[in-house]
Amino acid sequence: MDKTRRTILKLAGASALGLGAGSLGLLGKGIASAAPALPTAANYDSPLHAKRWAMVIDTKKFDDALLKKCIDVCHTIHNVPDIPTKQNIKWLFTGDYEETFPTEQNNFLAEGVEHRKFLMLCNHCTEPPCVRVCPTKATFKREDGIVMMDYHRCIGCRYCMAGCPYGARSFNFMDPRPYIKEQNPLFPTRTRGVVEKCTFCVERLAQGLMPACVEAAGGAIYFGDLEDPGSEVRKALRDNFAIRRKPDAGTQPGVYYII
Amino acid sequence: MYHAKYIIPALIVFLAVVTFPFWAKGKAGYRVDLKLPANQTECIESTEFMRTSHMQLLDQWRDKVVRDGERVYTNAKGVKYSMSLTNTCLSCHSEKDKFCDKCHNSVGVNPYCFNCHRTTPKEGK
Numbered sequence: 001m002d003k004t005r006r007t008i009l010k011l012a013g014a015s016a017l018g019l020g021a022g023s024l025g026l027l028g029k030g031i032a033s034a035a036p037a038l039p040t041a042a043n044y045d046s047p048l049h050a051k052r053w054a055m056v057i058d059t060k061k062f063d064d065a066l067l068k069k070c071i072d073v074c075h076t077i078h079n080v081p082d083i084p085t086k087q088n089i090k091w092l093f094t095g096d097y098e099e100t101f102p103t104e105q106n107n108f109l110a111e112g113v114e115h116r117k118f119l120m121l122c123n124h125c126t127e128p129p130c131v132r133v134c135p136t137k138a139t140f141k142r143e144d145g146i147v148m149m150d151y152h153r154c155i156g157c158r159y160c161m162a163g164c165p166y167g168a169r170s171f172n173f174m175d176p177r178p179y180i181k182e183q184n185p186l187f188p189t190r191t192r193g194v195v196e197k198c199t200f201c202v203e204r205l206a207q208g209l210m211p212a213c214v215e216a217a218g219g220a221i222y223f224g225d226l227e228d229p230g231s232e233v234r235k236a237l238r239d240n241f242a243i244r245r246k247p248d249a250g251t252q253p254g255v256y257y258i259i
Numbered sequence: 260m261y262h263a264k265y266i267i268p269a270l271i272v273f274l275a276v277v278t279f280p281f282w283a284k285g286k287a288g289y290r291v292d293l294k295l296p297a298n299q300t301e302c303i304e305s306t307e308f309m310r311t312s313h314m315q316l317l318d319q320w321r322d323k324v325v326r327d328g329e330r331v332y333t334n335a336k337g338v339k340y341s342m343s344l345t346n347t348c349l350s351c352h353s354e355k356d357k358f359c360d361k362c363h364n365s366v367g368v369n370p371y372c373f374n375c376h377r378t379t380p381k382e383g384k
């Protein structure tokens with residue numbers, strides 16, 4: 001008994017150290033710069049739960065350095081390769097207003113908004129078209145609203161990529177491993193012939209941690225339960241005017257943008 | 260029977276050749292030399308169970324983790340483990356070519372787990 005308590009305390013100390021080192025790191029260097037600890041059963045003792053996970057991105061707080069920091073952290077810990085062609089893989093990416101909100105066009109945009117970059121990712125829709133079109137049920141919606149991929153079932157037909165109105169999915173045209181600079185040994189890579197995308201960091205939520213980009217953004221991204229009126233996302237949506245990408249697609253995206 | 264003196268010996272030779280693998284197997288039996296993890300003495304379940312059923316166990320783990328979001332496995336002794344091929348199995352059995360591959364190659368199976376789940380660092384490069 002005493003021994004297990006000691007090991008748990010040791011682990012807690014080690015992970016606290018790791019987190020501290022990550023947040024002290026310079027811009028551009030991610031959490032992954034600290035050697036990650038091997039998750040054991042004890043790490044899954046207090047997972048985060050929600051009825052419907054959602055994200056609110058405060059686009060006013062983002063500059064190029066912060067965008068890069070979020071993307072780097074995400075892509076490093078999830079072993080997302082960097083392929084220098086059109087066949088690149090992206091979980092988290094950026095675009096300008098016109099690319100991000102093509103249905104919300106107006107003449108003479110405000111200067112700040114016109115030149116702003118917006119973070120884009122899988123919207124984890126309430127009515128995900130990718131799930132409807134997947135012939136093998138490799139992509140599915142969890143009860144907490146997260147749209148997940150089961151790479152074991154994916155046959156690489158790319159119907160989901162055609163179905164997704166947000167371009168959030170990428171196909172592995174080739175073995176991604178040679179294009180991963182530093183492989184995170186604690187997270188699997190993908191293989192040739194499967195489609196991949198952002199997972200809202202389910203593996204971190206299960207350990208009671210916030211998604212990596214939320215942590216890296218330092219308060220510029222809110223994350224929480226959309227069904228809980230007291231949650232951070234609901235508070236952010238109460239206090240600010242926010243829009244979603246392509247609302248006319250009827251997919252009810254779970255990512256909101258404060259403009 | 261025509262040419263019985265040729266046909267019958269030939270049949271006997273033929274049968275002997277065809278059944279050769281069944282009666283000629285060595286007394287020592289089949290052996291594979293595995294490099295066991297240095298820092299652990301027992302696996303999550305008994306050796307016999309792991310030897311025969313690790314593939315079914317991994318299948319169940321996969322479905323539980325990916326589909327149901329359950330991530331903790333309780334073994335027959337009540338000890339809890341994280342259900343993860345990448346983190347739990349391969350952190351002890353870190354040298355795939357000296358453990359996993361030994362049997363897989365001998366029995367001629369080629370599981371594609373390792374296309375995604377980590378392999379030894381030198382193989383990753």
